[in-house]
Every structure is written in C-alpha cells, then in structure tokens.
Amino acid sequence: MPRHMALATLVHPTGYHPASWRHPDARADGSTDIDYYRGLAQLAEKGFFDLFFIADTPAARTSGLQTFARAPLFMNVFEPITLLSAIAGATRHIGLGGTASTSFAEPYNIARQFASLDHISHGRAAWNVVTSANDFAARNFGLDRLPPHAERYARAREFVQVVKGLWDSWEDEAFIRDKEAGLFLDPLKQHPVQHEGAHFRVHGALNIARAPQGHPVIIQAGASDTGKDFAAETAEVVFSSEPTPEAAKHFHDDLKSRMARFGREPGELKVLAGLPVLVADSAQEAEDMHQELQALIHPDVGVGRLAMDLEADLSGLDLDQPIPEDRIPKQANFHKAYFDHITGMIREGLTLRQLYLRYERGNRTLRGTPKDIADTMQAWFEGGACDGFMLLFNLLPRDMEAFIAKVVPELQRRGLMRSAYSGSSLRENLGLARPPHPAR
C-alpha cells in the first residue's frame, strides 16, 4: 500500500497573512459567521484533508493595540470547541482539532469537552495541548503572569495523564441500556480516576461514555527541549515549524528518537510540517499575489512585528532608511531563528520598509505552480522531513480553493494522497491505533 502524506490546515478566518482581512476578496466579518466556517471545513473535506485545525488563546490583547487594531489575530473569534461542534454537523469525514490550554482549565473540563466533541463528530476530535505563551491569557485566570516554562510543562504532563484517566473512566461497552433487565449501565465497567498529584486532585468518573476513538487524538507543537520530551511521551500529531527540509528532518528524527524512552514506536506519532503555500498558474502570478498581500501590511503592523522579533524599539524611525546601528540588539533573548533572519537582512542594507515587506515570521511562503508545490512537498515527505503537512493559506477561501483544485490532483497522480477517505475516524485516516481500554 502506498504511503500517503497526512494533510492538515490551520484556519485563521480570513487567512494566515496578517493583512488578509484587508484584501478585497476577504470576508472580513467571517470570524464570527458559522456558515462561513462550515463552508471552509466543507472545502477542506472536498480536498480529502485529514484535519481542520483551530488555534486559540483565551484572551483579547489589551495593549499593543496600535498593531492589534490592524492585525486582529484572536481579537474576535469563536471558542474552538463550540465552533468545532457546530462544524461537526456540516461535515462527515474531516478531523476537527482545536487548542485548549492546560494552564487555564481543569482536566475534567477538557476531558469532558473533547469526549463530547468526539461523540458529536463520530470519532473526529483532536486536542492541541498547549501551555500558552502570553500573559494576556494569564491575567484572565487569576494570575499576573504565566508560571515559568518548566512549571507549565509539569502541570501539562499531569493534566494530560488525568485527562486520559478520565477518558478511560468507563470501558467501551459500559452503557448496555438493557431495557428488559432495566439496567442502563454495567457498574463493573466503571473505573473512576483516583488521582492525587502536585497540581490536581481528581476522584471520579466522566459523565459520558468512552469516546468513539477511545481517546481523541492528542496534538502538540512544543519546540523547546521540554516541549519535545512532552510530545514524545504523549503526542500523536506534532506540528513542526522548521524553515528548511534539513531542519525539519532533524526535528522529526530528534522527536521520534525520544519516543523509545517512553515505550513508544515512531509510527505512533505523525509529524506535520507547517507549510505556508500559495499556488498559481505561473511562478510570476504567485509572486504577484503574494506581493499584493504584503503591500497591504500597514507600517505599524510591519514595524511592530519586526520590533517584536528583533527584540528592539523601532519606534519613530524613518521607514525609508536602514535601522540605525544603536537600535539593533547584539543578541536574541527569545527566538534566535527569527532574530538571526532579521539581522541577516539588515546586513544586506535594506530599509525598514523593505525589511518588513520581505520579512515573514517563520517559514517563507512556498509560492509557485502546482508542479513546483507538489515537487517540494514530495521532496520533504520522501526525504523523511515529515509525515505530512500543516498547510497555511494566506488568503481564505481563495488559496485553499486553488490548492485543492490544482495541487491535490497532482499529489493524487503521484500516489502521495488519497482519492477517498479510507477510515471512519480521524485515527483511522491518520493510521493511528485506537487505544485499548487498560482494563481489557
């Protein structure tokens, strides 16, 4: 049987590009229109994608509004599980993944919500486990700032352990509903959690039957050493965000080599490489489409993004001059890859405006013809850089429509993608085993 690449897409309402909402074709009010989202999910299902994924943070920004007023990421969006439950009824096959933070909830809440989503969607739920990385969210949950990184991950580890315990608090056939005998459930098939840990005390059982997938699929995207260990121990899908196939292969191999320590096989985890893609009939047309969006980036947004990743104060500078030497820090504190990328461009002598127009956070958008895009995806996949892709579309639905019309058939021709959904659950489509109940 040919090995297919897994395909997911991360959906921000008007697209991944920070200026997408300003494009004439964008549905700027789409972020709170359920019919718009349903249409996007149905489109992704038409392209046989495995997973429709909603990222999240539980906070609107309350400072830095000069930038966030113009690039409104997460400023006006649905809560992911509510949203995915509504999408479930409008789709049949595609996996439905959403983010929920372990820093701002109790395991019981999350276990119950994702078990419910798995039932509602007939086995298509996936939970992206994050520890969150901004203080705006912390301040909504009784904290002044996020707890330190190691502490967040220690809590996350215990959190996932309790959630899995709760997902197993009933055996699969516990609810027998025997009308004749008058027995709705088999008491022997209940296995309450008895947990006393550093962060949680849980003594009880979930009030919903074991999920169709046994456990909803666990996603993770941590990039730190601790994050990678956590993923190696618990994740079944990991989103990587490496800019080159070499770096992606290194990440993939490193992550999978960590799994043996936790008694797991490499095949139990699928690494999906983040890939911003823009397809057009010619390379020039793709480039023009990209530049059209770049030109819509307001200087406050462009300079704000650059300042954040360069860890510098760039206020009050002339846009058409290079950044003065004394504003450029000597080294990075937060994200070395972004910092090095920007300082490299500064050395080429670009002006501030040229810098922000050229700079794309993280990965550079892969743009080109259907053949160009398929060639690159094939090379990454067959070179062992990933098990599939987390596709990012700059402008929705336009760029997803083009990908499905032009790249998907090319990948199918090459035997790299399916032409029909093969399984009835997200696990089956991804080739992940259903976890047996521990009592069996």
Ligand SMILES: Cc1cc2nc3c(=O)[nH]c(=O)nc-3n(C[C@H](O)[C@H](O)[C@H](O)COP(=O)(O)O)c2cc1C
């Ligand atoms: C494709 C992708 C999606 C992500 N989605 C979210 C998200 O929805 N919410 C969030 O707080 N973090 C999200 N993250 C961030 C990661 O979960 C993680 O916090 C980050 O990579 C830093 O990891 P580290 O703390 O292990 O270094 C995402 C990362 C990637 C690559």
